[in-house]
Amino acid sequence: MKIKKILVDSLQEAIDITKSTYGDKATIMSTKIVKAKKWLFFSTNKLEVTIGIADSEDFQKEFSKEKELYSEIENIKSTLKDVVEVVKSTKQEQKTPPPITQVQPQNNEDFSLRAMNLATKLINAGVDQDIARKILEDSCGFDITIGRLDLKYEDDYQSLIEGLSKNISLKAINFSKNILSILALVGPTGVGKTTTIAKLAYMYKSQGFRTGVITLDSYRTGAVQQLQSYVSLLEMPLRVADTPTRLRECVGELSSLDIIFIDTAGRSQYDSVRLKELKHYLENVPSLEIALTVSTTTDERIILDSARRFSELGISSIIFTKLDETLYPGCVLNACIKANLPVSFLTFGQKVPNDIELANYENLANILLRGLS
Numbered sequence: 001m002k003i004k005k006i007l008v009d010s011l012q013e014a015i016d017i018t019k020s021t022y023g024d025k026a027t028i029m030s031t032k033i034v035k036a037k038k039w040l041f042f043s044t045n046k047l048e049v050t051i052g053i054a055d056s057e058d059f060q061k062e063f064s065k066e067k068e069l070y071s072e073i074e075n076i077k078s079t080l081k082d083v084v085e086v087v088k089s090t091k092q093e094q095k096t097p098p099p100i101t102q103v104q105p106q107n108n109e110d111f112s113l114r115a116m117n118l119a120t121k122l123i124n125a126g127v128d129q130d131i132a133r134k135i136l137e138d139s140c141g142f143d144i145t146i147g148r149l150d151l152k153y154e155d156d157y158q159s160l161i162e163g164l165s166k167n168i169s170l171k172a173i174n175f176s177k178n179i180l181s182i183l184a185l186v187g188p189t190g191v192g193k194t195t196t197i198a199k200l201a202y203m204y205k206s207q208g209f210r211t212g213v214i215t216l217d218s219y220r221t222g223a224v225q226q227l228q229s230y231v232s233l234l235e236m237p238l239r240v241a242d243t244p245t246r247l248r249e250c251v252g253e254l255s256s257l258d259i260i261f262i263d264t265a266g267r268s269q270y271d272s273v274r275l276k277e278l279k280h281y282l283e284n285v286p287s288l289e290i291a292l293t294v295s296t297t298t299d300e301r302i303i304l305d306s307a308r309r310f311s312e313l314g315i316s317s318i319i320f321t322k323l324d325e326t327l328y329p330g331c332v333l334n335a336c337i338k339a340n341l342p343v344s345f346l347t348f349g350q351k352v353p354n355d356i357e358l359a360n361y362e363n364l365a366n367i368l369l370r371g372l373s
């Protein structure tokens with residue numbers, strides 16, 4: 001680069017001279033005010049301007065540098081454009097959150113803390129882990145703000161009801177007035193069949209149904225007297241049938257009623273001879289529903305064995321008793337799901353007639369969450 005100095009009267013003059021003499025190759029590098037020569041007695045101020053003039057090599061170098069810079073800027077611009085496009089499309093996707101059912105949790109990290117607390121309660125109540133997980137999934141929805149499955153409602157109770165309703169079948173035994181219905185309770189010994197029959201007989205009688213009871217348990221000492229004591233209080237007919245033929249006769253005698261409850265002698269689920277005998281009693285009874293009665297204080301494997309063995313009688317629901325005595329009501333859910341049977345009634349104590357309820361999702365949720373009261 002060559003350096004030139006010029007004396008001018010103003011900066012504008014310096015620019016004009018630089019441009020006209022050297023074109024684009026020159027730039028003004030600095031300026032300073034200097035005293036010019038005296039003319040007669042007067043001295044004048046001038047502007048000394050330093051000009052840098054690039055030789056052609058320098059110019060080429062500068063030019064190619066500038067070109068590189070420009071192409072780099074163009075690259076940055078197009079990258080920025082791509083980034084802006086990506087940001088725009090992500091924003092659009094976020095406007096439509098994924099539907100709740102699409103989310104399939106693979107591990108516990110997919111659930112919120114309060115959902116995990118509910119799972120813990122279910123497992124502590126004896127619900128099998130995989131069943132608890134399934135119920136939990138159905139009690140939850142995907143919360144996009146926390147990116148996890150969270151309970152659908154504010155409280156455990158409402159959310160659990162939702163989960164139960166998707167997994168557990170209820171058997172609403174619909175009795176009609178003026179149409180005879182017959183309900184027989186079968187099951188292992190001592191589970192509460194006779195007590196439950198007394199509770200049911202009272203429950204439906206107080207709703208205006210005409211009810212009666214037949215017992216097949218004629219050989220256990222005191223069995224008939226036990227039932228007699230309840231039935232006489234309720235002022236309803238009681239018959240004792242000691243043979244299949246006598247059972248059919250008794251049904252005929254009580255056929256003008258709305259509901260007949262049949263109490264059976266407790267049978268071990270492993271006593272196939274006695275089970276066959278019971279089957280023989282019940283097989284030709286018209287309009288018959290059979291409910292397996294099991295105690296929730298029994299080992300769950302025994303409950304499932306009972307469901308399997310008694311299934312040859314044609315059971316259509318399970319009654320769970322003694323829920324007041326168990327810390328693990330989760331067996332109700334496990335048994336219903338594994339035996340693929342609906343639950344019809346739940347009993348909570350020895351008191352006749354009070355301690356019985358038709359099973360529903362509300363009382364099931366209560367039992368599972370509150371435990372023993």
Ligand SMILES: Nc1nc2c(ncn2[C@@H]2O[C@H](COP(=O)(O)OP(=O)(O)OP(=O)(O)O)[C@@H](O)[C@H]2O)c(=O)[nH]1
Pocket residue numbers: 188189190191192193194195196217264265266267321322323324325347348349350355
């Ligand atoms: N804690 C509690 N005890 C119950 C319940 N239901 C029945 N029991 C008691 O269980 C015992 C047996 O009841 P039963 O009704 O005689 O049982 P069962 O199935 O008829 O017995 P078997 O006829 O001998 O097979 C009695 O002491 C009842 O009071 C219940 O829901 N909770």
Ligand SMILES: [Mg+2]
Pocket residue numbers: 193194195217223263264265266
């Ligand atoms: Mg009995």
